[in-house]
Amino acid sequence: MENGHGGSKHRVAVIGSGNWGSVASRLLASNTAKLPSFYDEVRMWVFEETLPTGEKLSECINRANENCKYLPGIKLGTNVIADPDLESAVKDADMLVFVTPHQFVEGICKKLVGKLRPGVQAISLIKGMEVKMEGPCMISKLISDTLGINCCVLMGANIANEIAVEKFSEATIGYREDKEAASRWAKLFTTPYFLVSVVEDIEGVELCGTLKNIVAIAAGLVDGLDMGNNTKAAIMRIGLREMRAFSKLLFPSVRDNTFFESCGVADLITTCLGGRNRRVAEAFARNGGKRSFDELEAEMLHGQKLQGVSTAREVYEVLTYRGWQELFPLLSTVHEICIGQLPPTSIVEYSEHTPNLSIIGGSTPCY
Numbered sequence: 001m002e003n004g005h006g007g008s009k010h011r012v013a014v015i016g017s018g019n020w021g022s023v024a025s026r027l028l029a030s031n032t033a034k035l036p037s038f039y040d041e042v043r044m045w046v047f048e049e050t051l052p053t054g055e056k057l058s059e060c061i062n063r064a065n066e067n068c069k070y071l072p073g074i075k076l077g078t079n080v081i082a083d084p085d086l087e088s089a090v091k092d093a094d095m096l097v098f099v100t101p102h103q104f105v106e107g108i109c110k111k112l113v114g115k116l117r118p119g120v121q122a123i124s125l126i127k128g129m130e131v132k133m134e135g136p137c138m139i140s141k142l143i144s145d146t147l148g149i150n151c152c153v154l155m156g157a158n159i160a161n162e163i164a165v166e167k168f169s170e171a172t173i174g175y176r177e178d179k180e181a182a183s184r185w186a187k188l189f190t191t192p193y194f195l196v197s198v199v200e201d202i203e204g205v206e207l208c209g210t211l212k213n214i215v216a217i218a219a220g221l222v223d224g225l226d227m228g229n230n231t232k233a234a235i236m237r238i239g240l241r242e243m244r245a246f247s248k249l250l251f252p253s254v255r256d257n258t259f260f261e262s263c264g265v266a267d268l269i270t271t272c273l274g275g276r277n278r279r280v281a282e283a284f285a286r287n288g289g290k291r292s293f294d295e296l297e298a299e300m301l302h303g304q305k306l307q308g309v310s311t312a313r314e315v316y317e318v319l320t321y322r323g324w325q326e327l328f329p330l331l332s333t334v335h336e337i338c339i340g341q342l343p344p345t346s347i348v349e350y351s352e353h354t355p356n357l358s359i360i361g362g363s364t365p366c367y
């Protein structure tokens with residue numbers, strides 16, 4: 001296939017080298033090495049840092065073929081090349097995979113303006129959103145708008161450490177209009193242990209991945225309060241319902257079926273059982289909310305980043321601005337707990353503050 005650059009092969013670069021970024025690079029590199037329509041090499045942009053040994057992270061990755069900090073013990077494939085220079089990492093690529101914590105993507109995109117080859121296609125694996133003066137902005141749109149390129153999304157029940165050791169997982173690619181691009185991404189990501197489906201509902205897929213991180217914080221709080229499985233299941237059910245309602249209010253085109261894909265209920269379940277948001281929220285509740293999420297994140301995750309706390313704040317801004325707070329007691333309460341305005345126990349309390357919790361927790365639909 002002609003790729004727009006006078007050649008028939010595609011070249012892949014990954015922007016991000018954290019926990020999922022490293023695993024995604026490994027997975028992609030295993031496929032580019034096999035598929036004739038891709039160049040073998042996968043260049044992975046590294047946000048450079050110096051390790052306690054004094055070695056640079058990018059040098060350590062290229063020497064050991066492992067991400068010594070964010071994914072130790074896993075060989076990435078010799079065709080993964082770490083590159084600390086953003087411009088150099090992307091300059092030859094026509095397929096860009098964005099996978100950084102969401103708070104950094106805007107700054108990265110600004111640095112890439114005017115630096116990309118014509119005809120570049122992108123995909124975002126980033127779970128999160130930005131809130132601008134004009135309103136909420138999904139990360140794929142931020143990438144598309146800033147760089148003037150098409151951007152699909154890939155979300156799913158994808159705890160990176162499990163995919164790193166090739167345990168079977170599924171994922172969902174969301175796209176808008178350009179099905180051919182989405183199919184090319186699906187081919188590039190699919191392996192026998194990583195099955196990818198494609199749906200024409202980019203907002204639905206991306207909002208599932210984004211919002212489930214808030215519900216995972218709620219699930220972690222319930223774990224930290226030792227409330228048991230029934231309560232956690234209730235939180236997940238209520239959370240899923242709020243996720244769907246919020247998504248459809250923001251984007252009426254969002255489809256119900258998307259919530260039954262890997263990006264929907266499956267990602268919600270895996271993150272509420274085994275994710276980092278859940279784990280840190282459990283510690284937060286066990287400490288009675290006395291140690292902040294920032295402090296616990298730094299202590300427990302060693303440089304990896306939580307997305308749920310900032311996403312809860314961003315969603316809360318949308319809820320307050322639009323006067324939707326009472327419709328979404330779970331999403332609102334998680335933010336108020338995260339900032340210390342409410343105690344962790346409020347996650348299951350029927351308080352004056354959350355008058356609709358009784359409605360939403362019961363059988364009467366409130367939307």
Ligand SMILES: NC(=O)C1=CN([C@@H]2O[C@H](COP(=O)(O)OP(=O)(O)OC[C@H]3O[C@@H](n4cnc5c(N)ncnc54)[C@H](O)[C@@H]3O)[C@@H](O)[C@H]2O)C=CC1
Pocket residue numbers: 016017018019020021022046047048070099100101102104125126127128158159160161303304305306307
């Ligand atoms: N880890 C996982 O299991 C999964 C993560 N995701 C999503 O993928 C995205 C990326 O997550 P991870 O790769 O796990 O990252 P991570 O949580 O390991 O984050 C650390 C990364 O952030 C980088 N970083 C730190 N400061 C930076 C700065 N100022 N500018 C740019 N980069 C900086 C670090 O170098 C490192 O690469 C997130 O949106 C996450 O929700 C999605 C599925 C699974």
Ligand SMILES: O=C(CO)COP(=O)(O)O
Pocket residue numbers: 127156157158159160213216267270271274275276277278306307
């Ligand atoms: O998105 C994830 C799994 O699909 C990972 O979630 P955490 O960031 O909570 O670990």
